[in-house]
Structure formats: structure tokens, C-alpha cells
Amino acid sequence: MSTIRERIQKTLLLLLCVLMLSGCWSRRELNELMIVLGIGLDWEDGEFLVSFQVVNPSEISTMPKGGERPPMTLYQSKGKTLFEAARSLTAEAPRKVYMGHLQIYVIGEELARMGISNFIDNSLRDNELRMDSNLIIAKGMKAQDLLKLFTPLERLPTQNMLHSLQTSEKSWAPTVSVNLDDLLNKLSTHGEELAVTGIQLVGTKKKASSKQNVETYMPSTRFRYTGIAVFKTDKLIGWLNEQESKGFTDISGKLKSTSIELPCGENSYIGIEVTSSNSKIKMEIKNGQPEAHIQIRTEANIVDRMCKNIDLEDPATIQELNEEIKVVIQNNAEASIKKAQKLKSDIFGFGSTLGRQHPQFWKPIMKEWNEEWFPGLKVQYHVESHIRKLGTTSNTTMY
Template identity: 60%
Template sequence: MLYKFAISMLCLLLMTGCWSRRELNELLIVLGMGIDWEDGHYLVSFQVVNPSEISNQQKRGDRPPGTLFQGRGKTLFEAARAVTAEAPRKVYLGHLQIYVIGEEAARKGINELIDVSARDNETRMDFNIIIAKGSKAEDVLKLYTPVEKLPSYSMQQSLQTSAKNWAPTIAVTLDKAITNLSSQGSELALTGIRVIGNPKVGENKQNVEKFMPPSRFRYSGIAAFRDDKLIGWLNERESRGYTDITNNLDSTSIAIPCGEQRYMGIEVTSSNSKIKTKVVNGNPEVEVSIRTEANIVERSCADVDLSNPETIKQLEKKTKENIQTNAEAAVNHAKEMKSDIFGFGTQMEKEHPAFWYRVKDQWREEYFPKLKVSYKIKLYIRETGTTENSTIR
């Protein structure tokens, strides 16, 4: 009898219920977060959901779909806590989708910004991190966006779509960023976002009352880091080369000249790349292998005979040259910045650990800028369209 009583009491102790629960009406759901460095302080911006304005079951008012709460402090944690001076509820980061870092803050260093986010037990690791190119993070988060009511959701969806269909864009999550920052043989690279037009105009609801909003966002370029500091930007061509080399390319379009101001449209349907390293006479070398499949989707030049196999071979050759030119431009710029954003050093560590152990401390300054990189590119055009040679003249 005493034994049964003891078991019963133990079960009662374990059944404590949801002691740490918090109701939704006690929280501010954060979808977007921005970090800026301003006058020697961190400025933290939380874009929170206004549920009554996005609900399909409630009549919408004149308020925006979200609200921006801001805090300022000498440390990121202090700035985040300062938000409570304005916010009526505690912010909740469990649904964070986009994390925007202002360019000035990124040049100062993002280790602290990443570390604080990773230590928060409410924050997931799957939100995307982007850099506000030439502007502040708060300006990006204040934009009224078309189609999607919540700017953070619009940016996150646009980033995912662009990363799959447009080569100069990559979607980097928190866990991947941490991996790159903690690796000695690989530097961090993040997609940039810029505000087109006047940011002040984008803060008003009238911004989305026109067919083309006068103020809007656009993903532009890839930010290259050294250690945890933004060191420079890749342009569109170099960004294409980066995604090709790092196996981040799913699909994109390539324009091949075929006449004066005329181009053949090539759609990349799949692309796979591999990086191999070797040591020759004590010097590291890298071979980048890229295998791409593509289709012809646009024929602007009537004299290009798509029924001729030799024409297809020539188009394959020109497309391969385009891919290699982009890759070479990306590598050359990265060497100038001394930022191994491709992870060549990480691959060297895997394949030649003894050599890497000897050179890892000099990799960035001495070995990477002089690294010999060769390219092995295979491209196959699989389809030319159902009509081959169209009747357009």
C-alpha cells in the first residue's frame, strides 16, 4: 500500500502542466528583425504582426499589417530589452523569418549579432539573414510591400523564389552562417537587399496604391566577409559565378549574343558543381567541376539554325565560356579581398589535412590570393523548344 502511495505521489509531481506557457495575446509575434549601428549604439528593430489587420475573419481597419518597435543600447541585448519601454507585450522570436543587418553594422562585425540570436532558446535556426546594401535595416523593414501585406514575409518568399530561379541570389539561414563563421577555411557570404526609391515614401500606405510602388526592395549582389566583417560586394556577374562554384544554383537564364543587340535565351535547368583540391610541389591547387543542363527558350536571330547539330555545339561552347568567365571573375575578386567565400580551404582540410595543418594560419593572406584554380565545365543543351526554327523573321 505504501509503495502504491509513493508511486502516485511521484506521478503527481511529474504532472506539473504547462508551467512555462504564454498565451498569444501576451506576445508580440516578430517576423522581421533589423540591426543597425548608429552613433556608437545598436539600433534593434522588431517588425511584429498586427493580427486584426491580416485576419480574414475580422474587418480590417486603417492600421498597417505590422508595427515596428525599436530599442537602442550599447550591447545588442540591452537594445532588445529597451524595446519594452514602448512595446505593450513581450516580443517572441519563435516565428522569425528574415534578419536584416545594416551595412554599417555588418562592416563593424556580426559575430555578436549571430551569437545572441543563436543563444536565444526561443529562436529557431531556419530564418534567413540578409544585408541591407547601402542603407539601414530599419528602412527595409518599414516598407509597404505589394501582394504580401507583411514586408518580412514578402522578403522571405522573394528570397526563396529568387534563390531557386535567379543565380545572383543565395538564401543563407542562421545555422549555415554559424558554420561558415566558425570555419577557418571558409568565409561567410550573404545576399544583399537594397531599397529602390525614397525610403520615406515606402513608409506610407500610398506606396502600394500604384501599379509600380515608387519605393520597393530588390535583392542585389552578394556580400563577402572576412572573419565576421563585411569586406566587399560581388556584382551580378561575380555573384553568378559564386553560386555556380558553390553548388547553390538550381536554375537561371543566360543570354548568348547572336547578332547586333540580339541574344539567344538559354535556361539552365540543373547545375551541379564539385571542388577538388591537390598539392603540387608544395603548392595548393583547386579544380572546379561544373555539370550543367540547359534548354533554348528564346531565339532572336533568324539565321541561327537550331536543327543543325553543329549550331547546338557552338551554343554549348559559348554558354560554357559564359559560365567560366563568371566563375573566374568571382574568384579573382575574392582573391583581391582575401576572402575565401568558396570554401576552398575547407575542402583542402578534408582532402589534405596534413598540408592544411601547416598552412591554415597563412591561408588567407598568402596561399588563397595565389591559389591556382582550374575549371572543368560540361554543358548539355537538351531541348530547343517544340518548334526548333520558328517562322519569325
């Protein structure tokens, strides 16, 4: 009898386990969701305008299809809060919005200048949002216009923007990727302000939202990453140009690779590829004043030689080119710091570095750092350049 009872108990326990594993109470079917890849945030007529770029699954599928519809749909809604705007979308959207695959946020410049604290608060309260979603600023325009763009190569504009941002950050200095996690860290740190890459439309914009935009060899409207937006607390206050942006990425240790052109004659240049760059910031206290020391070490290759009178096999020539590279790097850094000091926004983190290295000095001045101390901060530069490769042809004889 006891054996039968034990068998029954074991069977019931097994059935209970199977029932517990047979489903998920919170599951949502794919055909019940709208998958959002990009979100645009703007300020319009005293309200938040939220644009959701949603995937049309049948248009991006590898299975045969009609191809009459665009690969994405843009849903828009307004509200006094971001939550209200998002919820009011249900009045026209056939499915529930799903943020689990969100790739990129685009914030219009007008809203960015007003402040992005509402966006941050809303993002942190949503457990579906990914903290690795990237953030970019629509320079001089609305975010919604960028999400309407038909782009070549990638069928979805946000994928095109994301891949371009990642590639540009690795190969071209004036861009830097910032995700929600980076955003939260910067805004939670005393002595370091936020800096975000800008993006804008270029070319004739009449066909931007039409499929005709990608039916020619060169699209009439394209996007381009341009400049770095400088924030103070949560508000956009100014922009770095290309040279200043290069200086920022170099000082902050975000530069991976870029190009430098050294003049060697009339309309002729030596092309330099920067293959690696490392930087360190050290803060010192001299006569009661903080002083920054920036160490930048660069390795480079020669990739273009337009002037045949430049002898690349002469060690003295290489040394001279190294010195010229150092001048360019320092000029970029100086221009970047000068602009940031003018804007009174420490985007380099000199203040946070001072707090780590000299905490007793930092604590009393922490609240006045941007306004009173950073604008007059003395900076010393220690730049090294090392040319490693001359190319396989060295002194070519083709001209």
C-alpha cells in the same frame, strides 16, 4: 481491506498523473505576446539600434476588420549591447517579445562592416531563436528602412522578402539564402568565409513607409536583392556584382537555375535557361603549391531564338551554342574568384577542401591561407554544357 487500499492507491496515482498533465508551468498565452517576424540591426550614435517588426494580429486575420492600421508595427530601441536594446523595448511595448516565428534578420551595412560577432553571440544564447531564420545585408543603407516598407502581395514585408529570396535562389543565380545555422557553420570552419545576399530599396523612397506605396499599379518604392556580401571572419569587406555573384553560386554548388543570353546578331540573342548545375572542387599539390580544379556540369534548354539564321536542327549549331555557354560560365567563375582573391577572402571553401583532401599540407598553412596562399591560388576550370531541349517549335517560321 487490501483490495480497498489498492483501489485508493490506484485512484491517487491516477489523479496525480492527471494533475501533472493538466497544464504547463511555462505556458504563455498568445494575447500576452508580441510575435516578431523580422529584426533589423543597425549601429547608430555609438549604440546598437534594434528594430522589431511585430505582427498586428487583427489586421492579418481573415475575420472582418476595420483595416485602418498597418499589418505590422515597428518597435525600436537602443543599447550598448543587443540584450540591453531588446530589454529596453519593454518601456514602450505592451507585451513580451516572442521570437519563435522569426523569419529574417536584416543587418545594416555599417554594422556588418564593424562585425557581427555580438549578434552571433546574442543569438546563440537565446533558446527561443530559430536557427533557420534567414540573414540578409542592407546594402548601402540601414536595416530599419527596409522593415518600414509597405510591400505588395504579401502584407508583411518580411514574408515578402523571405519568399522573394527563396524564389530568386531557385530561379536566378545571383542570390543565396543563408540562415543562422549556415552562418555558425561558416564562421566555425577554417578555410571558408561567409557570403550573404544583399538587399536595398529602389525607386523613389518618399512613400516607402506609407500605405500609399501599395495603392498604385507599380509601388514607388520596392526592395531588390542585389549583390553578395563578402565577409572575412565576421566583418563585411566587399561586394560581388551580378556576374561575380553568378560565378560564386555556380562554383559553390548553390546554382539551381538561371538564364544566359548568347548574342546572335545586332541587339539579338539566343535565350538559354539553365535547368541544373553541379560543381565539384578538387585540390591538388604541384611543386609544393596548391592548385584548384573546378568541375562544373550544366544542363540547359533553349527558350528564345531571335535570330532566324540560327538552325537549331543542325547538331553543329547545338555544339557551338554549348561552347558559348561554357565560355559564359567560366567567365563568371573567373570574375568571382578574381574578386575574392583581391579581397583575400576564400568564400568558395578551397581551404576547407584542401584540409579534407590534403590535411598534412593544410595544417601548417591554415592560419596564413587567406593572406598568403589564397590570393595566388592557381585555378583550373573544367566546364561541360549540355543543351537538352530546343522548345516545341524548334526553328520557328514566324519571322
